[in-house]
Amino acid sequence: MDMKQHCVKLSVQPSRGLVDEKFTVLVQNLLPGFQLTIHALHQCEDGHSWEAFAHYTANATSIVNVSQDPSLGGTYSGVEPMGLLWSLRPVPGSKTGLRLRKMNVQTPMGVTISVYQGHQKEGFLDQVLLASVVVERWYMAPGVRRVPITEGRLTATLFLPSGPGPFPGLLDLWGWGGKLVEYRAALLASHGIASMALDYLTPKETGRMVDNDYFETAYRVLEQHPQILGSRIAMLGLSFGAGVTLRMAVYSKGLKLSCAVCINGSHVQPIDGPLEQIMTYFNKNVEKTRFDEDNQLICRDLMLPIPTDPSLKVDVGRLQCPLLLVVGEDDQNWPTYESAMDMREMMERAGNSHLLTVLSYKNAGHLIQPPFTPFTRASTFKSVTIPPFTMMALWGGELVAHSRTQEDAWRKTLVFLRENLYGDMKPGALFSNL
Amino acid sequence: MIALGGKMIPCYTVQRNLACIQRTVGGVHWTSSCRPAPLLTASPVCALIDDKISIRGHFLPPRCPVTVCAQMQSDDGDLWEAFAHFNTNLDGTVNLTRDPSVGGSYLGCEPMGLLWGLQPAPGAREGLRLRKKKVETPYVMLMSLLKGHVSPSERPSTELAAVTAERWYMAPGVRRIEIRQKGVVGTLFLPPGPGPFPAMLDLWGMGGGLVEYRSALFASRGYASFSLAYIGHKDLPGPQNRINVGDPYFKSAFQLLQDHPQVYPDRIGIIGLSFGVYLTLRLANHSDIKPSCLICINGPAGSTIKLRDADDRTEQMENDQKYWTYDDQGNVSFRAVSLPANLSPESKVKLEHLTCPLMYIVGEDDLSASSIENANLIEETLSATGKSQLFTRLSYPGAGHLIEPPYTPNSRVSLWSVKPQKLATLWGGHLAPHAAAQEDSWKKILEFMETNLRH
Numbered sequence: 001m002d003m004k005q006h007c008v009k010l011s012v013q014p015s016r017g018l019v020d021e022k023f024t025v026l027v028q029n030l031l032p033g034f035q036l037t038i039h040a041l042h043q044c045e046d047g048h049s050w051e052a053f054a055h056y057t058a059n060a061t062s063i064v065n066v067s068q069d070p071s072l073g074g075t076y077s078g079v080e081p082m083g084l085l086w087s088l089r090p091v092p093g094s095k096t097g098l099r100l101r102k103m104n105v106q107t108p109m110g111v112t113i114s115v116y117q118g119h120q121k122e123g124f125l126d127q128v129l130l131a132s133v134v135v136e137r138w139y140m141a142p143g144v145r146r147v148p149i150t151e152g153r154l155t156a157t158l159f160l161p162s163g164p165g166p167f168p169g170l171l172d173l174w175g176w177g178g179k180l181v182e183y184r185a186a187l188l189a190s191h192g193i194a195s196m197a198l199d200y201l202t203p204k205e206t207g208r209m210v211d212n213d214y215f216e217t218a219y220r221v222l223e224q225h226p227q228i229l230g231s232r233i234a235m236l237g238l239s240f241g242a243g244v245t246l247r248m249a250v251y252s253k254g255l256k257l258s259c260a261v262c263i264n265g266s267h268v269q270p271i272d273g274p275l276e277q278i279m280t281y282f283n284k285n286v287e288k289t290r291f292d293e294d295n296q297l298i299c300r301d302l303m304l305p306i307p308t309d310p311s312l313k314v315d316v317g318r319l320q321c322p323l324l325l326v327v328g329e330d331d332q333n334w335p336t337y338e339s340a341m342d343m344r345e346m347m348e349r350a351g352n353s354h355l356l357t358v359l360s361y362k363n364a365g366h367l368i369q370p371p372f373t374p375f376t377r378a379s380t381f382k383s384v385t386i387p388p389f390t391m392m393a394l395w396g397g398e399l400v401a402h403s404r405t406q407e408d409a410w411r412k413t414l415v416f417l418r419e420n421l422y423g424d425m426k427p428g429a430l431f432s433n434l
Numbered sequence: 435m436i437a438l439g440g441k442m443i444p445c446y447t448v449q450r451n452l453a454c455i456q457r458t459v460g461g462v463h464w465t466s467s468c469r470p471a472p473l474l475t476a477s478p479v480c481a482l483i484d485d486k487i488s489i490r491g492h493f494l495p496p497r498c499p500v501t502v503c504a505q506m507q508s509d510d511g512d513l514w515e516a517f518a519h520f521n522t523n524l525d526g527t528v529n530l531t532r533d534p535s536v537g538g539s540y541l542g543c544e545p546m547g548l549l550w551g552l553q554p555a556p557g558a559r560e561g562l563r564l565r566k567k568k569v570e571t572p573y574v575m576l577m578s579l580l581k582g583h584v585s586p587s588e589r590p591s592t593e594l595a596a597v598t599a600e601r602w603y604m605a606p607g608v609r610r611i612e613i614r615q616k617g618v619v620g621t622l623f624l625p626p627g628p629g630p631f632p633a634m635l636d637l638w639g640m641g642g643g644l645v646e647y648r649s650a651l652f653a654s655r656g657y658a659s660f661s662l663a664y665i666g667h668k669d670l671p672g673p674q675n676r677i678n679v680g681d682p683y684f685k686s687a688f689q690l691l692q693d694h695p696q697v698y699p700d701r702i703g704i705i706g707l708s709f710g711v712y713l714t715l716r717l718a719n720h721s722d723i724k725p726s727c728l729i730c731i732n733g734p735a736g737s738t739i740k741l742r743d744a745d746d747r748t749e750q751m752e753n754d755q756k757y758w759t760y761d762d763q764g765n766v767s768f769r770a771v772s773l774p775a776n777l778s779p780e781s782k783v784k785l786e787h788l789t790c791p792l793m794y795i796v797g798e799d800d801l802s803a804s805s806i807e808n809a810n811l812i813e814e815t816l817s818a819t820g821k822s823q824l825f826t827r828l829s830y831p832g833a834g835h836l837i838e839p840p841y842t843p844n845s846r847v848s849l850w851s852v853k854p855q856k857l858a859t860l861w862g863g864h865l866a867p868h869a870a871a872q873e874d875s876w877k878k879i880l881e882f883m884e885t886n887l888r889h
Contacts, residue, residue, distance in 0.1 A: 007889065009656055014485070112626075129627075129628045131628070131656075132627035141598070142599060143576070163595050163596030
C-alpha cells in the first residue's frame, strides 16, 4: 500500500542529547498494517558511513514507537529503544576492521534517522524516503569546559562541569592503543565529575615509557585545581588502563583515591620495577596469543593461568578504597573474568572484600564503552609497542548482550562514582551479582 | 575513605563525627572539605523552546531552604532572570516537576516557571520584551542552586551547583532560507527530510520587521513555514512606519509558497497575530487563495488603515490616535482601535467565501486589541452564512495580547518603537495565566495544523 508522504510524521525526542541519553523515535499517521523501515545513518570523522535499520509494521493505532514496538528484523530485532544507535555498523562495501570513536568531542555526532516504505535491507538511497530528521548526540553537555593540560610532560585534557564547583575529580585511562581519547572524560564531566583524559602511552619524550610519577603528576594537577575537591579523586581505567589503575591505587604513595573503577583489565603484572616491565612480561608470553578461524588475534591467554607468584600480581588485599570491577565474560583480549575471580579471592583472604563490587556480564566483550556506542566484535588495532604492529584484534562479545551491558554498566558506574564522590559512602558491594 | 591524622578511616565514621559536632554547634552542614557540592540537573539539557525540561537538585541536606535561579542573556545583551524558593525533600532533593515554589518569580508547582517567569534583571533597560532575533543560535540558560531563600543577586556567595541548558527554536537539520523574490520579503524555514511538506504563512503585527521564531519552531515540528515582512523592514518599499504593500503582495507571498518545490500547494495554512489576523482574513477572502486552515490570535476582522488592493502607500496611522487610551503611568493601550464599532465598515472582511476551518485565540486580558469583540464578530459572521462549524474559539482568562510559543515570558508592557514618538504600550496578560494560555494554545495550534494540513 502507498503512504501519503504529507501524512507521515517522524519525530525523535530529544533531537539534541547527550550520547548516554535515551531518545524516543515516533512515526505517526500511518495506515494500519503499513510496513516501514526506520534507518539510521552516521558519517564518522574518518569519512566512513555507518548504518542501522529495523523493520516495523504499523498496528491499529497507526503509530510506530520504537520504544514500545518490536522490530521484525534488520540490524536489531524486538523492542529496542536505542537499537538504531548501538546496532550501527559500517555500510556494505566498507573497509574491514572499523571501529567508531569520536575524537573531536566539541562537535556532536550527527545521525540522520529516516523512514522508508516497505521492509528494506539495502540500497536505501534508491528507496522511497518518506521522512527524515537529524539528531545530534553530544559527549559534552552545554557549559562543560574543555581545558588542554600543558603541565610538564602530561598529554592530557581536563573537562570541568559547568558551575562553581568544587567538583570531585577523576583520572580517565584507556588501553594499549594509546592516543588521547577524550570522550569518556567529557561525558563524565557532563555528569558533574571533573575528569582528566590522560594519554600515558605516547609520551612526549621519545623512547621512555612513563612511570608512576607521570600519574602522580596528573593526580596533583587535579588535587591542586581550585575547582576540584582534592580529597575526592577517583581513577577509572579500561583494559591496560585498569591494570595501571590498580597499580596506582595500591602502591602509589602520591595518590589517595576515593575509589577506583576497572573495566576489563587485570591485576596481573610484574609489580617490582617500572611500568615498562609490564611490556617485557607480555612480550615474553606472546607465543600464548592465538588466532581464531577468521585470523583475529586472541590475547587473553597471555596472562593465563593467573600466576600464584605474588610478585606478578597487584596485591589488591592492600587496597583501601572501594573498587568496582566491570567484567565482560566474553572478553577475548584480556582474561578479565579469571582476574576478577582471583582478585575477589585475594581480597576475601585479606579481609577487605567489603570494598569490592563486581559487575559481570555474560556475552559482553572487551570494549565496554558508554551506552549506545556501536558494538565492535573485532577491529584493526595498532599497538604502541616498538615496533608497532597492526592486527585484527578479537574483542569478543555478542551484539545484544554487549549493548545491554554498556547501558547497565555505565549507569551503575555513575551511581558508584556518585556514591563515593558525592554523598555518604556505603562500604561494601553495591550491585554484586556474583 | 579520608585521611584523618594520617590514619585511613571510612568516611561515614567521619560524617557521624561531624554530625555530632553539628548537633553541638547547630546549623546545617552544606559543604566542607569532606563533602563536595550538591548537584543540579536539567533534562533534556538541549531542548526546543516548546519542550518541557525537568530541573532537579540532588545531594542536599533534607528539609532545607534552597533557591533555584535561572539567568539568560537576550540577543541584545540584556540579562533576564527568574528564581524560586523551595524546601528540599526528606531525601535531600528538589524537583521542579514535583515541588511548589514558596516564593520568587512564581508560586506553586510550575515545572516551567523559571522560564516563563523570566524578568529583566535589576538595573536592566526599561520596557523590554524578550524576542529572539537570531534563531540559528540557542538561548543559553545558566541555572543555579543557591543556599537558602535568597535573590539571584546573592548568587556569588550562596551558589551550590549550576547547570547550563540550551533552548533552541531550530531543530537540527532545519534549513533557514532568506527570501527576496518578486518583491516579497521573508524567511522560509524548511524541515529536514525529502519534502514536500505542508506549510504555514506566518504573519505578525504592526511591530514590523521580520519575526522568525514561530516559523523556525513550526519547521522544527515538520511544517515548512514562511515568515513574511510587510512593514518596518529595510527591504520593503516606502517609509518604514507605514504599510506600503497591498493585496498583491500578500497573494504573491502565498503563491510563492505554493510554487515552492518542497511545499504541498494544497496544504498551506495561514497564522496571524494582532494586525496579522486582519491580513490573514483578508488574504483568505480572495477567491483564488485557498488555505487549508486559518489561525487568528488576538486581532481585528477589519482595519482603520485602508489597505489598498494595489501595492501602494496606506493612509497615515495617526488617525488611530483618537482611540488610544492611557493608564496613569502614561502607557498606551491600543485596544479600542480595533473595536468593531471603530473599524471602517468596508474594511471588515466578509467571510462568506471561507471554506476552511478557522481557529481564533483570545487573550481575555488583551489590552492591545479588542480580541473578544472581534472573535464574536467573526463567529457571528460565519454563523450568519451557515459556516459556524468552521469556527473554533480558544479563550484564556488572564492572558494578554502576545500569545506566543510556550515557556517564554510575557511582557505586560513594553517599549513600542514603530510609532514616531517613544511610547510604552500595554499588552496585558498576568504572568501565570498567560503562561498557561501559551502552553495550551500552542498544543492546540499544532493539533489543529496536524488535522488540517496532514490528513
